[in-house]
Amino acid sequence: MCIAVPMKVTSIDDDRATCVIGDVEREVRLSLLAEVHIGEYVIVHAGYAIQVLDEKEAQETLQLFADFQRDIGETG
Amino acid sequence: MRSDTILLEHGSGGRASRRLVEELLVPYLKNQVLERLDDHAEIELEGIRLAFTTDSFVVDPIFFPGGDIGKLAVNGTINDLAMGGAKPLFLSAGLILEEGLPIADLKRIMDSMAQAAKKAQVHIVAGDTKVVTHGAADKIFINTAGIGLIPKGVALSGHRGEAGDRVLISGPIGEHGIAVMAQRSGLDFAASCKSDTAPLADLVAQMLYAYQGIHSLRDPTRGGLAATLNELAVQSGVRIEVEESAIPITESVESACELLGLDPLHLANEGVLVALVPAEGASLVLDAMQNHPLGHKAQIIGEVCSKKFPAVILRTQIGGKRVVAVPTGVLLPRIC
Amino acid sequence: MRFLREFRDPQAAEVLVRRIRKVADSLGEISFMEVCGTHTTSVYRYGIRHLLPPNIRILSGPGCPVCVTPNAFLDRAIALARLPGVTIATFGDMMRVPGSTSSLEREQARGRDIRVVYSPIDALRIAAQEQHRRLVFLGVGFETTAPALAATLLDAKRTEVKNFSVLSAAKVIPPAMQALLKDGPLRLSGFLCPGHVSTVIGSRPYEPLVNEHGIPCVIAGFEPLDILYGILMLLEQVSEHRAEVEIAYRRAVRPEGNPKAKWVLKKVFIECDAQWRGIGRIEGSGLALHSTLKAHDASLIEVKVEPAREVPGCICGLVLGGQRTPFECGLFAKECTPETPQGACMVSVEGTCAAAYCYGRIEEER
Numbered sequence: 001m002c003i004a005v006p007m008k009v010t011s012i013d014d015d016r017a018t019c020v021i022g023d024v025e026r027e028v029r030l031s032l033l034a035e036v037h038i039g040e041y042v043i044v045h046a047g048y049a050i051q052v053l054d055e056k057e058a059q060e061t062l063q064l065f066a067d068f069q070r071d072i073g074e075t076g
Numbered sequence: 077m078r079s080d081t082i083l084l085e086h087g088s089g090g091r092a093s094r095r096l097v098e099e100l101l102v103p104y105l106k107n108q109v110l111e112r113l114d115d116h117a118e119i120e121l122e123g124i125r126l127a128f129t130t131d132s133f134v135v136d137p138i139f140f141p142g143g144d145i146g147k148l149a150v151n152g153t154i155n156d157l158a159m160g161g162a163k164p165l166f167l168s169a170g171l172i173l174e175e176g177l178p179i180a181d182l183k184r185i186m187d188s189m190a191q192a193a194k195k196a197q198v199h200i201v202a203g204d205t206k207v208v209t210h211g212a213a214d215k216i217f218i219n220t221a222g223i224g225l226i227p228k229g230v231a232l233s234g235h236r237g238e239a240g241d242r243v244l245i246s247g248p249i250g251e252h253g254i255a256v257m258a259q260r261s262g263l264d265f266a267a268s269c270k271s272d273t274a275p276l277a278d279l280v281a282q283m284l285y286a287y288q289g290i291h292s293l294r295d296p297t298r299g300g301l302a303a304t305l306n307e308l309a310v311q312s313g314v315r316i317e318v319e320e321s322a323i324p325i326t327e328s329v330e331s332a333c334e335l336l337g338l339d340p341l342h343l344a345n346e347g348v349l350v351a352l353v354p355a356e357g358a359s360l361v362l363d364a365m366q367n368h369p370l371g372h373k374a375q376i377i378g379e380v381c382s383k384k385f386p387a388v389i390l391r392t393q394i395g396g397k398r399v400v401a402v403p404t405g406v407l408l409p410r411i412c
Numbered sequence: 413m414r415f416l417r418e419f420r421d422p423q424a425a426e427v428l429v430r431r432i433r434k435v436a437d438s439l440g441e442i443s444f445m446e447v448c449g450t451h452t453t454s455v456y457r458y459g460i461r462h463l464l465p466p467n468i469r470i471l472s473g474p475g476c477p478v479c480v481t482p483n484a485f486l487d488r489a490i491a492l493a494r495l496p497g498v499t500i501a502t503f504g505d506m507m508r509v510p511g512s513t514s515s516l517e518r519e520q521a522r523g524r525d526i527r528v529v530y531s532p533i534d535a536l537r538i539a540a541q542e543q544h545r546r547l548v549f550l551g552v553g554f555e556t557t558a559p560a561l562a563a564t565l566l567d568a569k570r571t572e573v574k575n576f577s578v579l580s581a582a583k584v585i586p587p588a589m590q591a592l593l594k595d596g597p598l599r600l601s602g603f604l605c606p607g608h609v610s611t612v613i614g615s616r617p618y619e620p621l622v623n624e625h626g627i628p629c630v631i632a633g634f635e636p637l638d639i640l641y642g643i644l645m646l647l648e649q650v651s652e653h654r655a656e657v658e659i660a661y662r663r664a665v666r667p668e669g670n671p672k673a674k675w676v677l678k679k680v681f682i683e684c685d686a687q688w689r690g691i692g693r694i695e696g697s698g699l700a701l702h703s704t705l706k707a708h709d710a711s712l713i714e715v716k717v718e719p720a721r722e723v724p725g726c727i728c729g730l731v732l733g734g735q736r737t738p739f740e741c742g743l744f745a746k747e748c749t750p751e752t753p754q755g756a757c758m759v760s761v762e763g764t765c766a767a768a769y770c771y772g773r774i775e776e777e778r
Contacts, residue, residue: 002411002448002449002450002554002556002557002606002607002608002609002634003337003411003450004556004608004611005334005335005416006414006415006416008414021331021334021335021413022327022328022330022331022332022413023327023328023331024328024331024332024335026335029533029563031563031567031676032559032560032563032670032672032676033670033672034671034672041414041415043608043611043664044335045411045556045557045560045608046411046503046530046532046553046557046560047530047531047532047533047534047560048533048559048560048563050556050559050560050608050611050612050670050673051611051612051664051665051666053415053664054662054663054664054666055663057662057663058415058418058663060662061641061662061663062418062419062424065421065424065427065428065637065641066424068427068428068431069423069427072427072430072431079518081518081521081522082521083517083518084517084520084521085517085751091750092751095751321422327413330413331413334416339457390459391459392457392458392459392636393420393422393458394420394421394422394425394458394459394460394463394636394637395422395425395426395459395463396458396459396461396462396463396636397459397462398456398458398459398462399770401750401769404750404751404766404770406507406517408504408505408507408528411503411504411505411530411553411557
């Protein structure tokens, strides 16, 4: 029920931001976020950013998958 | 028929459109040529094989990145003829104009049609114009009919698909669909996403020159690749298996689809074709395509198998499998 | 497309599947339920069931807000559409949902002013531009969408766009998950919890499911690797005899959720009981507009609505509750198809029955 996509914030003007995914740009409302900065990624649903994406957590999750891959390599 | 009135869905190229044609239109008009249900009709006259087709264009907006309704109309009919392997020769153009349409717009469209015809070396030799009251049409509707010559030895039809055939596509999907929808949804593209409308007759000629035994050609317009592959599967009575990671798609189209909740396989294409080619000819045809400006991103995307019932199966980018359904309903942005 | 592509990597998928198979090998029959239409679609889109070992079943619960919207809501929306001067604005998902005798799509065909928008912001803009029209926005959605509705309503109030109103069918999902467990025969090994709902509400609302019912809960994202990882975490809980609320979708979900979004929700909505198509009334599962927003509450518009009628033979409730599969419904693929949906599960592209009809035949063959 929740098509929401990660988009990068490229400019901010009060409670509106220009965000981009791939090479598609769209205006996004920031009224549901306490704090957000240019260059951060946000999860966008129905024209609103509903959360700032935690890049560190993203990398950790991907690293976990990489570790799984390595484990399989080691145990065969 | 499940509804007592015509719905927008009947025009969107999916399940309902097919039902309208098969259950309502064809039964009235009954004849063997029509019942083949290819995009073109094949007529034999004194030893000469002609391809004959008609198409109507009601696209909104009438001007969009990469083209307009006029260019679309000329290329669209040229392509229907080309899918039959024909060399397109002559077109007719019937215009239905809404009262209030700016003359400047009409001039732009006529110029566009002339340029498109010239580029494809076809002549618009007959036409008609009607004007209807404001509200009775949406700005301008165009009907084009076309005649082309089918060379000896060419026998293309949606019925000819066979187990072992490779499925080829000439370029990335969804460009036209997104270009039009973006305009309506207020999306901005950093890199411009333009309609891919283009005349494919020359590409087809090169493909047939490389290998004459091509079985089927189809251009995935309304309803997209999903509708077209399903049509071919049903017409030929085969299963078609396609590899998702092999299907060419640009980042613009992919991102727009993510944002709007659209399936790229359902998007219209106006400058792309799908070919079913026997295995022995597949790499010859692919080479010919990749050496042509309109086919340089061509790929082999799948294979025809013979199984229990006609279907289109997709091997997904993570190695799973699913059925590619015939699109239902009108393509609309979703939040769910 | 950063943070999407990486979570679709085929090699990582294969590795996760191998780990899943390893854990599942020592377990019996396992049923996990997802309660999010976007999970339903993703599972089908990527062909995930095809990759899972045969003893793992993924059930689709009542997670599609479009599917669980009852006839009565559609009937009211249609009645409003038929009033002179009213414009209905809606998400595309709602257009084909059948009401008792019609649908928004059919009403549009008959000339009613019904417009599809991507965001409630677009609807507010239309209202501001066309002040002679009364604009009613159909507020369908779960906790992912409700904050967007709320923020737009606050905007409408602040900028005094008096002709903008919302007909709320917004719902909250945890009470429905509880209701499914209370109703008896459902044997669930765990819940795959909705990632974007949880982005807003956090992880605490799922704790009663763990504390009162001992059901493992893992909050998962929507990319194929997210779903596979969520399933893996659930299997590990089952295998280790644990029942906890865990977050697999850590890049988007914090335990506290999004406090500002929750605050906006509290300003605009109050909890109420709500009718779920096929399931019935669930206490505290709906969101209605607070009285301070009554000027923008479309449920207060006087209009005569036809009595709601349900379809005989439709077992959507049992399908939504995971107790029957689409293939066990007498109407499935006969009277009820994606083109002629009789009930909720067939309407939305991600409804359990629509997905089964379109994508499921390959599974029948297995």
